[in-house]
Amino acid sequence: MPTPQELVDTMLDMAGVTGEDLLIDLGAGDGRVVISAAHRGARAIGVELDPGLVELAKTNAAAAGVSALTEFVTADIFEFDFSSASVISMFLLPELTLRLRPTLFDLRPGTRILSNTWDMRGTETDPEARGWDPDQTIVLDPCPGFCTAHVWTVPTKVAGTWRLDDGRLLHLTQRFQQVAGRLESGGSATEIFGGRLDGTTLTFGANGVDHTAEVDQAAMRGTTGTGDNTNSWRAQRVP
Ligand SMILES: C[S@@+](CC[C@H](N)C(=O)[O-])C[C@H]1O[C@@H](n2cnc3c(N)ncnc32)[C@H](O)[C@@H]1O
Structure with a gap:
């Protein structure tokens, strides 16, 4: 057939x-x-x-x-x-x-x-x-x-802990293209929502703001927010 x-x-x-x-x-x-x-x-x-x-x-x-x-x-x-x-x-x-x-x-x-x-x-x-x-x-x-x-x-692999350049920690779990986790800052943590991978592009929401990042094995380069309120961020995988 x-x-x-x-x-x-x-x-x-x-x-x-x-x-x-x-x-x-x-x-x-x-x-x-x-x-x-x-x-x-x-x-x-x-x-x-x-x-x-x-x-x-x-x-x-x-x-x-x-x-x-x-x-x-x-x-x-x-x-x-x-x-x-x-x-x-x-x-x-x-x-x-x-x-x-x-x-x-x-x-x-x-x-x-x-x-x-x-x-x-x-x-x-x-x-x-x-x-x-x-x-x-x-x-x-x-x-x-x-x-x-x-x-x-095929999604890239992101499970693990990532340190953002402002010191916050991003803890991620992954099931195929679905991503969950929490963003930790100075003892308090917020759940991320809607986490998803499209190949090497990770998107998620945290603290009411959209995050997008390109993942390259041990590094992420991301942006937060939209339009005039866009900020750049980076993160490194914590070994
Ligand atoms: C349903 S046909 C699909 C053919 C074509 N890809 C298409 O979409 O029209 C499935 C084909 O897979 C082949 N096939 C099944 N198991 C295989 C295997 N282990 N290694 C290589 N070919 C296999 C069958 O001989 C058959 O020709």
């Missing part, structure tokens, strides 16, 4: 795929996602267990005139290193999607992940458990067979 072309196009739009990207399709089937990404100028690799499908995908890519931008590999996705991708796409059985989740979460922050239909909520024993919620879901109407597309952006 391939992804309907309309849904492939929607997924690539959601990830904003361009000629700057390397897309890797995990379970490439007849190659349509890889070929569509190449039509947008991206380099694209399809990983597929079935050698017959790999040959079909290569033939389809040649017929579409995108052989130079595409590659198809006969391999098991659980043994293939896809860490160089800037975009991952998949349309896999739910249990395979969930098995991939830890590896996908450890990809480079900012990597976009696309999935037809199956999301990364739940666990293998409890499908209703909270998991990694999609950042965006689009459902096509009318439905061309399969109609639900999800996108995630």
